[in-house]
Amino acid sequence: MSLPADYHMHTPLCRHATGEPTDYAAHALKVGLKEIGFSEHNPMIRDDYDDWHMLQGDLDAYVEKVHQARRDHPGLTIKLAMEVDYLPGHENWIRELAARHPWDYFIGSVHYVADSWDLDNPKKLSEWKKRDPLEVWTAYFERLAQATASGLFEIIGHADLPKKFCFYPQQDCTHLFERFLQTAKDHDVAIELNTAGLRKDCKEIYPSRTILEIAAQKGVPITFASDAHAITEVGMNFEDAVQLARSVGYQECCRFTQRRRETVTL
Numbered sequence: 001m002s003l004p005a006d007y008h009m010h011t012p013l014c015r016h017a018t019g020e021p022t023d024y025a026a027h028a029l030k031v032g033l034k035e036i037g038f039s040e041h042n043p044m045i046r047d048d049y050d051d052w053h054m055l056q057g058d059l060d061a062y063v064e065k066v067h068q069a070r071r072d073h074p075g076l077t078i079k080l081a082m083e084v085d086y087l088p089g090h091e092n093w094i095r096e097l098a099a100r101h102p103w104d105y106f107i108g109s110v111h112y113v114a115d116s117w118d119l120d121n122p123k124k125l126s127e128w129k130k131r132d133p134l135e136v137w138t139a140y141f142e143r144l145a146q147a148t149a150s151g152l153f154e155i156i157g158h159a160d161l162p163k164k165f166c167f168y169p170q171q172d173c174t175h176l177f178e179r180f181l182q183t184a185k186d187h188d189v190a191i192e193l194n195t196a197g198l199r200k201d202c203k204e205i206y207p208s209r210t211i212l213e214i215a216a217q218k219g220v221p222i223t224f225a226s227d228a229h230a231i232t233e234v235g236m237n238f239e240d241a242v243q244l245a246r247s248v249g250y251q252e253c254c255r256f257t258q259r260r261r262e263t264v265t266l
């Protein structure tokens with residue numbers, strides 16, 4: 001099976017990943033990938049916002065690390081990107097970041113459902129316990145739809161991230177998924193199949209088969225993502241992700257160059 005591009009991987013600059021981009025690239029070649037993209041967590045509007053994003057002063061160093069990986073591995077296509085946190089009010093900051101380098105794509109992710117709660121942060125599990133999961137999932141998908149409609153992103157990251165620690169609503173959430181995916185379709189934004197979910201408590205690719213089935217019906221484009229935070233995670237479980245995509249009817253995925261999309265046969 002020829003594997004699709006892995007468009008989501010990190011570097012030590014976010015302070016919670018290990019391994020240099022050039023070593024991720026070497027591993028990508030080893031596991032048979034032909035294309036990858038680095039998507040480090042963006043610098044936030046203030047460096048003290050939290051402790052898991054790249055610092056503003058490291059942005060050029062990040063770009064240089066990706067260039068180094070390109071120089072070291074001319075046989076691999078390497079895209080320059082970022083995973084950018086969407087928060088209402090940060091739009092102009094995100095536009096400023098977009099203007100600084102010739103990015104191939106931005107992955108828009110929602111980790112923060114409130115200014116100070118990143119819901120996938122294991123140090124903040126107590127926040128989940130204070131709330132009804134439906135309330136959190138609703139707020140999350142509303143914000144995700146807002147990110148999707150913002151025009152700032154080519155791809156939406158790990159669409160059902162709130163399942164990470166298995167806090168599932170009792171109620172049916174189809175209407176939340178429908179609204180988000182219709183927004184993706186209307187704004188021509190892709191979603192990723194992110195295999196990191198398999199390595200979390202939820203033990204499932206992001207997004208779920210249910211969400212992916214709706215996405216396929218609507219014709220929302222897809223990309224593939226390991227969300228690697230370590231060298232050996234590059235391309236991890238990609239066969240499973242491709243199989244899932246095909247099983248709901250996808251025959252194509254997409255790639256990006258300088259923020260323009262191309263369709264690739266899966």
Ligand SMILES: [Zn+2]
Nearest residue numbers: 010014041229
């Ligand atoms: Zn991370």
Ligand SMILES: [Zn+2]
Nearest residue numbers: 083109157158
């Ligand atoms: Zn993320």
